[in-house]
Amino acid sequence: MNAIEVENLTCAYGDKTILKDVSFSVKEREILFIIGGSGCGKSTLLRCMIGLLAPKSGEIRYFEKSFLNASEEEQRHILKSFGVLYQSNALWSSMTIAENIALPLEQYTTHTKTEIAEKVALKLEQVGLPGVQELYPRELSGGMKKRAALARALALDPKIVFFDEPTSGLDPVTARGMDDLILEVSKTFGTTMVIVSHELASIFSLAHRVILLDGEVQGIIAEGSPEKLAAERNDKRVANFFTNRKSNINPASFWGQCSNFKF
Amino acid sequence: MTTNQTSIAVSSASAKAPKEKKPLRLFLGENVLQYLQSSKQTLAFIGSVTLSTFRFKKFRWMDWFVQMQQCWQSSIFIVSLISFLVGVILAFQSAIQLRQYGAGIFVADLVGLAVVREMGPMMAAIVVAGGTGAGFAAALGNMRINEEIDALETLGISSIDFLVLPRLLAVTIMMPILTLYANLMGILGGLFVSSTLLSIPAMAYWIETQNRVGVTDVSIGIIKSFFFGIMIALTGCWRGMQCSRDTTGVGVATSSAVVTSIMLIVLGDALFAVIYNALGI
Ligand SMILES: Nc1ncnc2c1ncn2[C@@H]1O[C@H](COP(=O)(O)OP(=O)(O)OP(=O)(O)O)[C@@H](O)[C@H]1O
């Protein structure tokens, strides 16, 4: 069964169209990576999929139920099966970590206080962050915040988790730790995952399938397993993404390009 | 290297320069449309706050309490100082005139009425707008940028129930209290000047004030301050929620919250003056 089906989705901010007629689907238990250059609309696509941005047209279905045309009750039910890890963590800064993780539980379950506290401890244990319940988000390091945010995203045992750049701003070691964590969650719970990321290392170690967005086309230009995309030679844009990345940040060539600017 | 950097800056600036000049009617039309659009959004915000007030769900008592505390803490000292000085200034100005007629004692009437009906509520409101209102805009703006508000919405929790309502109620309750306090400080300012400059006994000044300033006068100010509180909290929260995601977002939100609330306070005050005048109180 398809966990997610996106059909001819068009997303826009006001008059500014970002994505046009995007269609793809995600199978249950699949880990899908959405990649593409900065500003091509990856976060925008995610915002559409989790209902933060109303699309101009198109349809999104979760487990074969329409999300956009759902009644309020159905929509609540679908929202409950989501977990989202935001690009900037989005931990509520005025609440402790325990309160952060407890809020989804209070909102959607009828657990008692002690049950919730147990569940919070369990989730923190799962992400390798035991005993931070009483700390505030500002008292955690970047990597710890990501983990805490993941614990919150997993609080309701979601069927689908969305990640917006889960490893951005982390050092390579911590980033690989995050990857391992994602893989473990996926294996243990069979969670479907949609991950926006730039990191080749994450893509190769996690992705079942990758879709590549492009800002000019305003849509998907390539789709397939990471190995297939990496072997692609004909399409320059795809090859660029997978092979040419190092030379893009080569300082010599950067300053070389800069000197080409004319007054 | 520096020349390279400047060349980048110059070239990117010149790339933007050749902007097509719009005809005036287009410019005006677009601005009017934009204005209507933003008024619609503002009205929608006020509408959903009203609905949320009647629904009264998910109210965070702790947050409400903390906001009241912060409002008190950040305003009380400045409110005291400013109101006292306003009382002093009013007394000074009137004393110079009234002394010529040997009517020095009427300074008490003048200062008392002016402070209780106008200056107390106004000064308290302006201080709260600059402190607490701006703080709301900054806090909610940061939450917007940090995607905290998005995280609430995807959980199906209304950010208005959760964030705006506690702040709104906190300020609406604190404003009348701070106003009462500002009134007292203003009257004390007047008392200070007239007992030193005009050598009117403090007791006489106090009794004169009591005789002249009635419960109606005080209530008029308090009712106003209640509305000022609503305006300040709504403006601060709304500007914060509207905050754009770029680096200047929070700064713009904060300063526009202060400017808008002060404008609304003064406009509101004028409106109240007209209404009270029509009612003859
Ligand atoms: N609130 C908004 N209003 C108008 N335009 C926006 C808004 N948010 C983003 N955009 C524009 O939409 C485009 C896509 O933005 P988006 O955040 O989806 O990019 P992204 O692919 O996630 O990039 P990054 O990798 O840098 O996070 C950008 O050109 C951006 O300028």
Ligand SMILES: [Mg+2]
């Ligand atoms: Mg993004």
